[in-house]
Amino acid sequence: MAQRHPLRVLIAKPGLDGHDRGAKIIARALRDAGYEVIYTGIRQTPEMIAEAALQEDVDAIGLSILSGAHMTLFPRIIEELRKRGLHDVTVWAGGIIPAADVPKLREMGIRAIFGPGSPTAETIEFLRQMNAEPAADQSVATPR
Amino acid sequence: MTTHLQRTASADELASGLLAGDRLALTRLISAVEAGRDDAREAMRCLFAKTGKAHVVGVTGPPGCGKSTLTTRLALEYRAHGETVGIVAVDPTSPYTGGAILGDRVRMMELHGDPGVFMRSMATRGVMGGLARSTLDVVLLLDAFGKDVVIIETVGVGQDEVEIARAADTTLVVGVPNLGDDIQAIKAGILEIADILVVNKADVAGADRLVADLRTMLQLGPERGWPTPIQQTVAIEGTGVRELVEHIALHRAYLQESRTWHLRRADSARRQVRAIVEDRVQRRLEQLTTGADWESRFASIAAREEDPYSVAEEVLRQVAHDG
Numbered sequence: 001m002a003q004r005h006p007l008r009v010l011i012a013k014p015g016l017d018g019h020d021r022g023a024k025i026i027a028r029a030l031r032d033a034g035y036e037v038i039y040t041g042i043r044q045t046p047e048m049i050a051e052a053a054l055q056e057d058v059d060a061i062g063l064s065i066l067s068g069a070h071m072t073l074f075p076r077i078i079e080e081l082r083k084r085g086l087h088d089v090t091v092w093a094g095g096i097i098p099a100a101d102v103p104k105l106r107e108m109g110i111r112a113i114f115g116p117g118s119p120t121a122e123t124i125e126f127l128r129q130m131n132a133e134p135a136a137d138q139s140v141a142t143p144r
Numbered sequence: 145m146t147t148h149l150q151r152t153a154s155a156d157e158l159a160s161g162l163l164a165g166d167r168l169a170l171t172r173l174i175s176a177v178e179a180g181r182d183d184a185r186e187a188m189r190c191l192f193a194k195t196g197k198a199h200v201v202g203v204t205g206p207p208g209c210g211k212s213t214l215t216t217r218l219a220l221e222y223r224a225h226g227e228t229v230g231i232v233a234v235d236p237t238s239p240y241t242g243g244a245i246l247g248d249r250v251r252m253m254e255l256h257g258d259p260g261v262f263m264r265s266m267a268t269r270g271v272m273g274g275l276a277r278s279t280l281d282v283v284l285l286l287d288a289f290g291k292d293v294v295i296i297e298t299v300g301v302g303q304d305e306v307e308i309a310r311a312a313d314t315t316l317v318v319g320v321p322n323l324g325d326d327i328q329a330i331k332a333g334i335l336e337i338a339d340i341l342v343v344n345k346a347d348v349a350g351a352d353r354l355v356a357d358l359r360t361m362l363q364l365g366p367e368r369g370w371p372t373p374i375q376q377t378v379a380i381e382g383t384g385v386r387e388l389v390e391h392i393a394l395h396r397a398y399l400q401e402s403r404t405w406h407l408r409r410a411d412s413a414r415r416q417v418r419a420i421v422e423d424r425v426q427r428r429l430e431q432l433t434t435g436a437d438w439e440s441r442f443a444s445i446a447a448r449e450e451d452p453y454s455v456a457e458e459v460l461r462q463v464a465h466d467g
Contacts, residue, residue, distance in 0.1 A: 005179045031243035036267045041250035048256040057171040085168045
């Protein structure tokens with residue numbers, strides 16, 4: 001056993017696109033890095049994601065999105081998390097997200113964004129650093 | 145519910161929150177218990193008196209037999225009767241990396257958004273037998289939270305993972321057709337723990353034969369106060385689930401009318417006491433015998449300067465002394 005108390009991470013796919021290959025690859029990579037990964041499948045509403053995060057008491061949430069609806073869905077996810085008192089959960093995202101949207105997303109509390117082609121090691125390193133210093137607002141990943 | 149329970153909240157605060165119906169407190173206390181926090185043990189002590197009311201239903205069977213789907217359907221059926229449901233779903237931890245993929249929620253989509261259901265995934269974290277180390281405690285927490293029914297879904301099991309029978313009041317063993325000649329997947333061991341046998345995917349050819357084989361096997365077994373029913377289901381469509389819930393209710397009535405309810409719970413209490421002691425001793429043992437000093441002690445044993453028996457005696461006295 002690599003860690004005594006593995007961190008718990010939720011991998012979720014909000015919205016209507018069904019392309020879950022990226023989400024599954026990240027889930028698998030995090031598993032192999034010693035995380036407990038809760039995988040919820042496709043077509044999740046913001047409420048479902050926040051509910052799963054609450055019931056599973058996750059340390060972090062990875063959102064995978066390729067539909068272009070991130071500017072609509074992400075703020076609602078953050079809001080649903082806050083409604084449930086989950087202020088201390090790290091949220092990051094992956095998928096197709098235009099660079100122009102990145103500053104706004106970061107402002108609303110998305111801590112990192114990984115575009116297509118990002119090595120899984122980057123995500124793992126990001127989570128390691130977040131876990132080491134969870135409180136500070138830091139820039140670890142470089143958006144593409 | 146807008147509480148502001150930080151991860152640093154004491155288990156005491158979490159326990160009061162739980163009793164007041166705060167789901168954030170419940171979820172954080174589950175994590176504290178799973179992490180083996182000392183104050184969580186204190187909280188469990190206080191909460192134990194509030195438990196014992198929920199009917200604990202175990203669902204076990206080989207990988208891919210439909211445990212998660214069946215669990216979802218059972219939960220929906222209970223919800224239709226107005227009963228609240230807790231679910232603990234156990235999945236395996238990788239023995240190589242310590243990581244896990246907990247994927248049971250994928251098949252439980254229909255339950256999301258219903259505040260009457262609380263579902264928690266657990267990884268085995270290296271424990272054999274089909275359950276995680278603190279599964280029983282999580283069941284107790286859901287019970288204390290007021291859930292009427294708590295369903296435990298085990299990891300996909302083979303033939304002798306029978307821990308579930310000690311954790312549940314009613315154990316469902318789920319089989320599916322065509323898993324081998326006769327009934328390889330659920331023969332000895334696991335067949336014996338079934339209070340109810342479920343033949344899932346009953347729309348698949350071969351289901352009738354599995355039912356017939358199981359029936360023969362039951363007839364060959366000893367006569368028991370509770371004749372084990374066999375229920376066919378097609379979980380994905382919900383077929384047979386209402387009947388299954390009726391069997392579960394009948395089993396509960398049987399347990400309560402006979403002395404079996406108390407005998408089972410006393411047996412489970414015995415195991416629980418022993419498991420708690422083992423767990424604490426094991427954690428203490430790890431603490432006590434780790435570090436540079438101990439590495440050199442072990443080296444000196446290897447060099448025959450000391451013997452392992454005396455050293456073990458010394459450690460044992462230390463463990464006993466600490467309590």
